[in-house]
Amino acid sequence: MASIEEVRAGIALANDKASESLGALxxxxxxxxxxxxxxLRVTEGSAQSDVSEANGLLAQAVSSIGEVQQAVQAAIQASEGVANRL
Known part of the structure; x- marks a missing residue:
């Protein structure tokens, strides 16, 4: 079984990696x-349904990344809480 210091070090490493991912995100x-x-600029005024779909999918991707960023930040905070209680 890992010692308390090993657990803290492992949590710190995990948080470092998670923090790195926030930059990429x-x-x-x-x-x-x-x-x-x-x-949006180059397709303004287009009536093609594919244009609307593509714009909607990009908006969804942007939103999803925002949600992932929030989840990563929450995970970092939660694991820091664990480390602080050790």
Whole structure:
């Protein structure tokens, strides 16, 4: 069985990796927002249903990344709470 210090170190490592992922998620969020904006600009006035679908899917992807970011942040906070109680 792992010692308390080993558990704390493992939690710290997990939180470091999770924090790294937040940067990547933010970059993806920003890139998708830019893609959505570009698509909206170049397809303005189009009546094709595929355009609307593509814009909706990009909006959904942006929203989903935001939800993932919140979940990762909550997981980091929860695991920090565990480490603090050890």
């Amino acid at each position: 933010q970059q993806a969020h920003s890139s998708l927002e830019q893609a959505q904006g570009a698509l």
